[in-house]
Amino acid sequence: MTDYAPAMLTDQYELTMINAALKDGTAGRRCVFEVFARRLPIGRRYGVVAGTGRLIELIRGFRFSGRDIDFLRAAEVVDRTTADWLADYRFTGDVDGYAEGELFFPGSPLLTVSGSFAECVLLETLVLSVLNHDSAVAAGAARMVTAARGRPIIEMGSRRTHERSAVAAARAAYLAGFASTSNLAAGAAYGIPTTGTSAHAFTLLHDDEPAAFASQVDALGKNTTLLVDTYDIGQGIRNAIAVAGPDLRAIRIDSGDLSVLAQHSRELLDSLGATETKIIVSGDMDEHSIAALAAEPVDLYGAGTAVVTGSGAPTAGLVYKLVEVDGRPVVKRSEHKATVGGRKTAVRRHKPTGTAIEEIIVSQGVPDHQANDRLLQRSFVAGGETVEQPTLADSREHLRQCLISIPWEGLKLSAGDPAIPVTFITNI
Amino acid sequence: MTDYAPAMLTDQYELTMINAALKDGTAGRRCVFEVFARRLPIGRRYGVVAGTGRLIELIRGFRFSGRDIDFLRAAEVVDRTTADWLADYRFTGDVDGYAEGELFFPGSPLLTVSGSFAECVLLETLVLSVLNHDSAVAAGAARMVTAARGRPIIEMGSRRTHERSAVAAARAAYLAGFASTSNLAAGAAYGIPTTGTSAHAFTLLHDDEPAAFASQVDALGKNTTLLVDTYDIGQGIRNAIAVAGPDLRAIRIDSGDLSVLAQHSRELLDSLGATETKIIVSGDMDEHSIAALAAEPVDLYGAGTAVVTGSGAPTAGLVYKLVEVDGRPVVKRSEHKATVGGRKTAVRRHKPTGTAIEEIIVSQGVPDHQANDRLLQRSFVAGGETVEQPTLADSREHLRQCLISIPWEGLKLSAGDPAIPVTFITNI
Numbered sequence: 001m002t003d004y005a006p007a008m009l010t011d012q013y014e015l016t017m018i019n020a021a022l023k024d025g026t027a028g029r030r031c032v033f034e035v036f037a038r039r040l041p042i043g044r045r046y047g048v049v050a051g052t053g054r055l056i057e058l059i060r061g062f063r064f065s066g067r068d069i070d071f072l073r074a075a076e077v078v079d080r081t082t083a084d085w086l087a088d089y090r091f092t093g094d095v096d097g098y099a100e101g102e103l104f105f106p107g108s109p110l111l112t113v114s115g116s117f118a119e120c121v122l123l124e125t126l127v128l129s130v131l132n133h134d135s136a137v138a139a140g141a142a143r144m145v146t147a148a149r150g151r152p153i154i155e156m157g158s159r160r161t162h163e164r165s166a167v168a169a170a171r172a173a174y175l176a177g178f179a180s181t182s183n184l185a186a187g188a189a190y191g192i193p194t195t196g197t198s199a200h201a202f203t204l205l206h207d208d209e210p211a212a213f214a215s216q217v218d219a220l221g222k223n224t225t226l227l228v229d230t231y232d233i234g235q236g237i238r239n240a241i242a243v244a245g246p247d248l249r250a251i252r253i254d255s256g257d258l259s260v261l262a263q264h265s266r267e268l269l270d271s272l273g274a275t276e277t278k279i280i281v282s283g284d285m286d287e288h289s290i291a292a293l294a295a296e297p298v299d300l301y302g303a304g305t306a307v308v309t310g311s312g313a314p315t316a317g318l319v320y321k322l323v324e325v326d327g328r329p330v331v332k333r334s335e336h337k338a339t340v341g342g343r344k345t346a347v348r349r350h351k352p353t354g355t356a357i358e359e360i361i362v363s364q365g366v367p368d369h370q371a372n373d374r375l376l377q378r379s380f381v382a383g384g385e386t387v388e389q390p391t392l393a394d395s396r397e398h399l400r401q402c403l404i405s406i407p408w409e410g411l412k413l414s415a416g417d418p419a420i421p422v423t424f425i426t427n428i
Numbered sequence: 429m430t431d432y433a434p435a436m437l438t439d440q441y442e443l444t445m446i447n448a449a450l451k452d453g454t455a456g457r458r459c460v461f462e463v464f465a466r467r468l469p470i471g472r473r474y475g476v477v478a479g480t481g482r483l484i485e486l487i488r489g490f491r492f493s494g495r496d497i498d499f500l501r502a503a504e505v506v507d508r509t510t511a512d513w514l515a516d517y518r519f520t521g522d523v524d525g526y527a528e529g530e531l532f533f534p535g536s537p538l539l540t541v542s543g544s545f546a547e548c549v550l551l552e553t554l555v556l557s558v559l560n561h562d563s564a565v566a567a568g569a570a571r572m573v574t575a576a577r578g579r580p581i582i583e584m585g586s587r588r589t590h591e592r593s594a595v596a597a598a599r600a601a602y603l604a605g606f607a608s609t610s611n612l613a614a615g616a617a618y619g620i621p622t623t624g625t626s627a628h629a630f631t632l633l634h635d636d637e638p639a640a641f642a643s644q645v646d647a648l649g650k651n652t653t654l655l656v657d658t659y660d661i662g663q664g665i666r667n668a669i670a671v672a673g674p675d676l677r678a679i680r681i682d683s684g685d686l687s688v689l690a691q692h693s694r695e696l697l698d699s700l701g702a703t704e705t706k707i708i709v710s711g712d713m714d715e716h717s718i719a720a721l722a723a724e725p726v727d728l729y730g731a732g733t734a735v736v737t738g739s740g741a742p743t744a745g746l747v748y749k750l751v752e753v754d755g756r757p758v759v760k761r762s763e764h765k766a767t768v769g770g771r772k773t774a775v776r777r778h779k780p781t782g783t784a785i786e787e788i789i790v791s792q793g794v795p796d797h798q799a800n801d802r803l804l805q806r807s808f809v810a811g812g813e814t815v816e817q818p819t820l821a822d823s824r825e826h827l828r829q830c831l832i833s834i835p836w837e838g839l840k841l842s843a844g845d846p847a848i849p850v851t852f853i854t855n856i
Binding site: 004006008009010011012013014015016017019020021023024026029031033058068071072075077079117121124125126128129130132133156158159160161162163164165166167168182183184185187188189194195196197198199200201202204205206211214215216218219220230231232305308309314315320321322325330331332333 | 590594616
């Protein structure tokens, strides 16, 4: 695996801009960059901030190696002065933003990066890659968790996405409330519970299904999951209970009409005395197919493709825009109607019951806020030093609380408007 | 950046299956696993094999570290015997498959991995992650290249996907015929030409647009691209030519009605004597928006989100199935109608003119083939040793030739059937 310093995961234009700005003297101007989404994916009612925990760590390690610098010089991307500046690069600015696991809506200033132009513009690609990917996965996954109504979901989509994205996707899905992942690297990196027992290949490898089941139970014990749909599912369940006994932990069904199969399987398991044996279903699960199984006797879901691809919205549409230079608000002309310049602060207002009402965003000032309002920005990095690195456990709990707080319409799977309105107040 | 051995980019069930198979004595059975797609994304007329070059290198380096093994033991994923086996793991089998850059259709056996059950099943997740991601990107990108009718396309989607996927996506897009990428790591890793000059932030940083343009031209010369749509595009073009002179290399427009803007910009540039200055357009480009600009005076396209997300199909739907055990064809029951067991060999038949007619796939044998037929499998790895590692340049040329060979209907952007039919012949 060809491995590069995180700093090379960058678009060339960041370096050419720094090159020109170092030369003309503007590189040190104090700038504020803001991450926001102009809109949510069509019909989505909320976005989920995810990736912040990974991002803060990546910013801390954002360095160019000597080999990287040599490449940039040889390719004539930068001049000698810029090469020296890059070799010494350390981010010394501030990163503020919404908590990881926070909800966001169109225009929410969910991350703010401030410092010199050069040190901030250099982070653009990395900031967006991490947040766009992880937030897209978390938002789709959160809808699946809602649809599952408390039943656990296993993330098993590694094979449907880039091998490294898979690890981040497992993290984002767990953040969104998934119970576990099949991905071992995600277990090792983030402490996410891992799970997995066997594939159809294991049954096909053996002389017959009872032999495969006996081998698995012998190696892993009865607290395992037997995959019963390689041949005939009814016979598969009979074989499973004959081999493992009625205290087998679970069976898994990966194909067919899962609604009918879950019912028949439950009846058959019960008739065999395996009343505690759980039923896991997998195979093209998304929030809609999960919702459609709500009334069936399913105990766990396994979700793959739809999770790692954001369930139809594989990127969160976040942008990284310069909003302030030396205290002066700036904005691209074509966005005058849609966006507002200047550093922004946001509060979310709530009813006394705790239900969110609206998000208020103020440019160059702090919104008036009362007892039931919540200031959304917090400090992650100040003066280049990490103030807070979100933990996965905290971010997961934060999202859980946020989803309780939004109006119930916000949790509907159908297409609709953002769960709460966003109001901009500009003091400019 | 938390970095793990590639071997940890794996689903847990592969290790639990190996654990059980080592215990029951089936781990050494000679197996053939096959990678294929049951179907193409809806309406797509071909798939593109991409990622093989990355995959062969990753398989060569597929090892567990001592730390990985400790984690797997502590998590009780494997027993001591399996841990020892994993610690010694080296792939000693064979990998055969379609050339990187080859087209594939439903059922095409595009990669075959053979060896012992244990050594082959362990590669499942990695094989699928690499091929599903890279093939999805390459297939969408190839459609954009067709739509661009010879005009170059720059890949600039890094920010819309996971930071590491971005590098692989740049590779897949270049394989598909893109001219260059904005991603520096992709330039360093794969020798892909990199490009990029400035963003709106650079103009906003400066006191006015002429100051920004003057700075850029001073640093990068006239052989650069000035971004003219931060404020008024007409004025932006006048400023650009006033600053750089009529031999400015290019302007870029990133927003608005690109069709109208390209026409007006061309007229204005010509009227200013900048008849050779190129027009680059970017902003939500996909194969359809590129096709819609075919008649406009556009010289280059910049494509981002749509490329890195497979233009609506972010994963290629490839599966990794056990098809043969100790010479005996095997197949999961529910797929008896759709798929065929046994090791397969494929030929593509062509007319004497070179146009592809059909793909013939034979189980447990080699298709009869004549002068105009092409055997599709080649050897990448034999007995664990690399026979051929595809190079990006060769794969790119191979795809270019393949796209020339398919019937012209196969290149249409509209939804349709696969470009050529696939015929299965089973000798079982």
